[in-house]
Amino acid sequence: MAYALKVNGTTHTVDVDGDTPLLWVLRDVLGMTGTKFGCGMALCGACTVHMNGAPIRSCVTPVQSVGGAAITTIEAIGNTAAGRKIQKAWLDLEVVQCGYCQSGQIMSASALLASNPHPNDSAIDDAMSGNICRCGTYVRIREAIKHAAKSTTTVKEG
Amino acid sequence: MTLDHIGPVATDGANEGQAIGASRRAFLKAGLAGGGFVLSFSLPTFALRATAGTPAGFEPNAFIRIGSDGSVTLTMPQVEMGQGTYTSIPMLIAEELEVDLTHVGVEHAPPDRKRYGNPGLGGEQVTGNSSSIRAFWDPMRRAGATARVMLISAAAKRWKVNPSECHAERGEVVHKASGRRIKFGALVADAAKVPVPEKVELKRPDEFKLIGTPAKRLDTPLKVNGKAVYGIDVRPPGVKIATLAQSPTFGGRLKSVDDKAARAVKGVRQIVRLDDAVAVVADHMGAAKKGLAALIIEWDHGPNAKLATQDIEKELEQATLGAGAVAQQIGDVGKAMTGAANKVEAIYQVPFLAHACMEPMNCTVHVRKDGCEVWVGTQVLARAQDVVAKTTGLPLDKVVVHNHLLGGGFGRRLEVDGVARAAQIAMQVDGPVKVVWTREEDIQHGVYRPYWFDRFSAGLDEKGMPVAWNHRYAGSSVAARWAPPFFKNGLDPDSTEGAIDLVYALPNMRVEYVQVEPPGIPTGFWRSVGPSHNVFVVESFMDELAAAAKKDPVQYRLALMDKSPRAKAVLQLAAEKAGWGQPLPKRSGRGVSVQFAFGSYMAQVAEVEVSKDGDVRVRRVVCAVDCGAVVNPDTVRAQVQSAVIFGISAALFGQITLKDGRVEQTNFDTYRVLRMSEAPLIEVHIVQNTEHPGGLGEPGTSAIVPAVINAVFAATGKRLRKPPVDPAELRLA
Numbered sequence: 001m002a003y004a005l006k007v008n009g010t011t012h013t014v015d016v017d018g019d020t021p022l023l024w025v026l027r028d029v030l031g032m033t034g035t036k037f038g039c040g041m042a043l044c045g046a047c048t049v050h051m052n053g054a055p056i057r058s059c060v061t062p063v064q065s066v067g068g069a070a071i072t073t074i075e076a077i078g079n080t081a082a083g084r085k086i087q088k089a090w091l092d093l094e095v096v097q098c099g100y101c102q103s104g105q106i107m108s109a110s111a112l113l114a115s116n117p118h119p120n121d122s123a124i125d126d127a128m129s130g131n132i133c134r135c136g137t138y139v140r141i142r143e144a145i146k147h148a149a150k151s152t153t154t155v156k157e158g
Numbered sequence: 159m160t161l162d163h164i165g166p167v168a169t170d171g172a173n174e175g176q177a178i179g180a181s182r183r184a185f186l187k188a189g190l191a192g193g194g195f196v197l198s199f200s201l202p203t204f205a206l207r208a209t210a211g212t213p214a215g216f217e218p219n220a221f222i223r224i225g226s227d228g229s230v231t232l233t234m235p236q237v238e239m240g241q242g243t244y245t246s247i248p249m250l251i252a253e254e255l256e257v258d259l260t261h262v263g264v265e266h267a268p269p270d271r272k273r274y275g276n277p278g279l280g281g282e283q284v285t286g287n288s289s290s291i292r293a294f295w296d297p298m299r300r301a302g303a304t305a306r307v308m309l310i311s312a313a314a315k316r317w318k319v320n321p322s323e324c325h326a327e328r329g330e331v332v333h334k335a336s337g338r339r340i341k342f343g344a345l346v347a348d349a350a351k352v353p354v355p356e357k358v359e360l361k362r363p364d365e366f367k368l369i370g371t372p373a374k375r376l377d378t379p380l381k382v383n384g385k386a387v388y389g390i391d392v393r394p395p396g397v398k399i400a401t402l403a404q405s406p407t408f409g410g411r412l413k414s415v416d417d418k419a420a421r422a423v424k425g426v427r428q429i430v431r432l433d434d435a436v437a438v439v440a441d442h443m444g445a446a447k448k449g450l451a452a453l454i455i456e457w458d459h460g461p462n463a464k465l466a467t468q469d470i471e472k473e474l475e476q477a478t479l480g481a482g483a484v485a486q487q488i489g490d491v492g493k494a495m496t497g498a499a500n501k502v503e504a505i506y507q508v509p510f511l512a513h514a515c516m517e518p519m520n521c522t523v524h525v526r527k528d529g530c531e532v533w534v535g536t537q538v539l540a541r542a543q544d545v546v547a548k549t550t551g552l553p554l555d556k557v558v559v560h561n562h563l564l565g566g567g568f569g570r571r572l573e574v575d576g577v578a579r580a581a582q583i584a585m586q587v588d589g590p591v592k593v594v595w596t597r598e599e600d601i602q603h604g605v606y607r608p609y610w611f612d613r614f615s616a617g618l619d620e621k622g623m624p625v626a627w628n629h630r631y632a633g634s635s636v637a638a639r640w641a642p643p644f645f646k647n648g649l650d651p652d653s654t655e656g657a658i659d660l661v662y663a664l665p666n667m668r669v670e671y672v673q674v675e676p677p678g679i680p681t682g683f684w685r686s687v688g689p690s691h692n693v694f695v696v697e698s699f700m701d702e703l704a705a706a707a708k709k710d711p712v713q714y715r716l717a718l719m720d721k722s723p724r725a726k727a728v729l730q731l732a733a734e735k736a737g738w739g740q741p742l743p744k745r746s747g748r749g750v751s752v753q754f755a756f757g758s759y760m761a762q763v764a765e766v767e768v769s770k771d772g773d774v775r776v777r778r779v780v781c782a783v784d785c786g787a788v789v790n791p792d793t794v795r796a797q798v799q800s801a802v803i804f805g806i807s808a809a810l811f812g813q814i815t816l817k818d819g820r821v822e823q824t825n826f827d828t829y830r831v832l833r834m835s836e837a838p839l840i841e842v843h844i845v846q847n848t849e850h851p852g853g854l855g856e857p858g859t860s861a862i863v864p865a866v867i868n869a870v871f872a873a874t875g876k877r878l879r880k881p882p883v884d885p886a887e888l889r890l891a
Binding site for chain 2: 016017019020021023024025027028029031032033034035036037038039040041043044046073074075077078087090091094096097098099100101102103106124125126128129130131132133134135136137138139140141142
């Protein structure tokens, strides 16, 4: 069946089974490979995208459940104020190593910052503990979120 | 900065270029190719194959190209898997060449071990063993310096001045007296004609501008906006996606498949049957997974159908009762043991471990009649090419391999089983096919860190100091399979690293190794390889000796380290920074470890807290490292932080177990790794010196496991000899 999906402001029509996880529609059907596959069971967070601004695990989100919701992926998170701050903090503090999990980390962190501009350690733990990083960049992710929260850059919501 | 992740790298131009100034013995050759000045140089490789003779003529294996626009491109044999090598190796060139780091582009080298072999790893084209900086420290700097000298000569000739009156800075040659400057790009044609100098002077450490200064990593920007291309992201036109089920037991075979339901799944295109696996090819991974779940598969479980971890444990235990190959012998252990005032014995075991790279195993292959293309992220490019040629029966030169960023390697991508598997599937598929393993498949069909069984005994004198040290252990030799020439007389350098040549001066010591290859489970290198086991057992047992002597674990170690001043210094530094000896709350404790491994000295102090329920939380880790000259201090810190987290996952949770011939763990719920809320504070203190650089990707992992386990002992009085931590053993009654 065909589904109309609003991804990063553009509507795409895809013809897949309704139980197909959004992750595979993004990666394999729409060719947006920035969103990563890690576990397929919402255990690692690599596939995190935003649905109407809230972080979701796209590997367990059936495409039929998305409806008309606005999906935002790593490819467009830089168009949001929080996303841009987080990306910049990630570069400033040299968070990234292999980088594979970082799309998901950045999506979770951006959602956190958008809803809580000054998160404390426990808020960071709550928001970020669903995202696994095998390179162990946790120390820097925590610092970078705090760094982003402190940054005074005001950017227009895109 | 340019990163070529997509296409093959064209290095042929360097060969076609007019070779000028080459001498038979030169390790460098200059020429002009594609309008740029190309310096080809050969890194000193030690042929792995005993039969390999001296290559006839000049065989360059690295290239620096300076374009007429001043751009500098390095064709580099190493792959980026998060360790920062795409930044630190260009730093070596940029330092001596006198260009901005941001002007140095990096290209992946194509598979060709003759050209791109890693001198530190027997000439194999490998990124691993924390060896990149160690092996390329000298040759890369020399190449950069040579290019600089030739550019200066070209400018001096043009200005008719003495080269000694000129110097290079920021991509220009400058004649200070007249104030003249000329960009490197304008000199490329002339520089190519300058005879290659026989000798060049390298900078003294106090002249370094880049080396030793934190540098921004060059590969990062594309990794924060989703544009970086990992192996799993490639999409050649018309690509289909496949996922697979391999025989759940190692050595089992496929008996039959009922694929009726799978074929009915929308998007499923084809079912591929192999001797020991079945794959579903589809338009997208969602359909492939759904199709795979719909298959009714019957397996012949083969010879290992009943295998359990306990069987392997028993076999290894038995092996340690007999003699092994002597890895190190000092003095007379038997005699010293007889005369000892006190005797301590202990048995340790370490489990199989999976790598669980965040990017699940994957490989894309397009087999045509006359050739084939492969897209993959691998630590061993030439091996990937070999295995595809062997699998498909195509000649090596018809197999084109495109290497991509690695979503973690940790040793798993030193293996090419996944590449061979993808080639087998692709041979039955029309067009390119990307084979993506599910996480379950990735965990259950790994190439695991070996299980080891260790037997220790020590004799102590009246003061409690060790006079005899007896260590015998059994387990798989990864090197014996992976690099057979390194396995000699029952020993190999990896299985023994960390067990011999200790930082401690022990008067009587005997270390024996018994190679036992477990049935039914493949073993491989895992971040920190041999030391991941040896440092754990040695540092645990040393802690036990200190406890038996009723002495402070740090003081006890220091008393044995007079002959290892660098090791002693890192231990003192770590202890001091950690506040060793200062009181901690009940059920909290500090543990220490010190090691020399991968050419670096490291000491760690871990601070843990053990809950009533026996859960261990690592609060803080203080690490002191002496890895010689530091190229990029920020990368050193990042690598140590990373290695520590990786090791804590192993200490607290990591184990792969077998039951009925199958791996029992499946995904991140049953193969736990550390999460943000569990991560400790990590401090890294770097000792400044100018010694030859040591490796840094791995030492942090081998050092943290004993530090954590020793800290658990300090907190609870319970000695854990078989990681991971079992909370049941630590629970308060």
